Amino acid sequence: MILTTQDFLAEYEITQTLGLVKGNTIRTRHIGKDILAAIRNIVGGEIPEYTKMMAESREQAIDRMIREAEELGADAIVGVRFTTSTVMQGAAELLAYGTAVRIKKKK
Numbered sequence: 431m432i433l434t435t436q437d438f439l440a441e442y443e444i445t446q447t448l449g450l451v452k453g454n455t456i457r458t459r460h461i462g463k464d465i466l467a468a469i470r471n472i473v474g475g476e477i478p479e480y481t482k483m484m485a486e487s488r489e490q491a492i493d494r495m496i497r498e499a500e501e502l503g504a505d506a507i508v509g510v511r512f513t514t515s516t517v518m519q520g521a522a523e524l525l526a527y528g529t530a531v532r533i534k535k536k537k
Contacts, residue, residue: 434506450529451528455494503532504530504531505532
């Protein structure tokens with residue numbers, strides 16, 4: 431599956447637009463990670479526990495978006511975007527979305 435944040439693919443022609451596809455995940459913070467983050471907040475710097483959690487969340491959301499596109503028979507997803515929103519105290523949703531398309535190689 432080809433993914434791009436662009437609305438087109440330079441080497442391909444979009445032959446059919448199949449519609450919006452999305453994938454999401456909701457994650458909560460872990461008390462142990464919060465304690466480590468609070469300690470790091472004092473001295474500054476990256477919080478690797480949260481960096482890893484967000485990377486895993488992005489991958490899970492992308493995988494779910496791809497699965498939805500494959501069910502539609504898509505070859506690619508264009509206009510891929512990410513958004514986050516707070517669901518409740520300590521929990522956030524990460525949403526990946528884009529447009530599923532069928533493509534063919536340009537001659």
